[in-house]
Amino acid sequence: MKKRTRWFLSIMAICLLTLGGTLSASAFTPFYDDFNDRPDGLIADNYGINDPLGKWDVTSQRFYSINHQGYTNSPVFRAVTYQSDFNDVDVSSDMMRTNTGIEDYDGLQLFFRYKDANNLYVAGLRKDGQLHLKRKYRKKYTTLALVPYVTVPGVFYNFRIVAVGGSIKVYVNGVEQIAVRDSTFTIGKVGMRTDNIEAYFDNFQALNI
Numbered sequence: 001m002k003k004r005t006r007w008f009l010s011i012m013a014i015c016l017l018t019l020g021g022t023l024s025a026s027a028f029t030p031f032y033d034d035f036n037d038r039p040d041g042l043i044a045d046n047y048g049i050n051d052p053l054g055k056w057d058v059t060s061q062r063f064y065s066i067n068h069q070g071y072t073n074s075p076v077f078r079a080v081t082y083q084s085d086f087n088d089v090d091v092s093s094d095m096m097r098t099n100t101g102i103e104d105y106d107g108l109q110l111f112f113r114y115k116d117a118n119n120l121y122v123a124g125l126r127k128d129g130q131l132h133l134k135r136k137y138r139k140k141y142t143t144l145a146l147v148p149y150v151t152v153p154g155v156f157y158n159f160r161i162v163a164v165g166g167s168i169k170v171y172v173n174g175v176e177q178i179a180v181r182d183s184t185f186t187i188g189k190v191g192m193r194t195d196n197i198e199a200y201f202d203n204f205q206a207l208n209i
């Protein structure tokens with residue numbers, strides 16, 4: 001074998017090894033639900049009905065599909081993914097409420113790095129015209145950020161959270177609103193939370209980055 005050929009084969013072998021490594025690293029499956037493949041009706045609830053597509057674990061009350069969107073009118077709604085390996089995560093959803101809620105903090109919220117009901121991060125658009133990011137650690141809530149962001153009923157907002165290491169950023173309609181650092185939780189589920197509102201979700205996605 002000529003020296004040049006050997007050199008070429010060595011380079012090819014390195015490329016294949018690198019490609020193999022990349023492929024195994026990207027074996028993680030992104031989570032996506034646009035609700036377009038779901039018939040109108042109950043997706044899942046916390047009373048014994050499980051999601052036929054195996055995506056959502058409803059931990060409080062009921063989650064429906066209506067007109068190819070996720071929907072809930074439960075006063076205390078919680079749903080998380082069964083998938084629990086989101087660490088450096090980019091999670092987003094279009095979200096809309098049709099009414100304002102009761103308490104100041106009622107609104108459209110997303111969970112991330114959700115370990116269990118008592119250990120998690122949650123961010124959301126509130127009734128009182130603010131946007132919050134909270135950490136719940138051993139049942140105790142700590143507000144990590146609270147900034148003005150007025151939303152109105154009947155309008156979809158694209159809500160996005162990007163958590164990489166200790167960096168947590170929150171975006172609404174593509175514009176960064178919150179940037180903080182917190183490293184309490186590094187991995188977990190993602191999900192949705194609403195209180196005292198009627199809400200729609202669409203194009204929910206989460207991927208490790």
Ligand SMILES: [Ca+2]
Nearest residue numbers: 034036068202
């Ligand atoms: Ca849809």
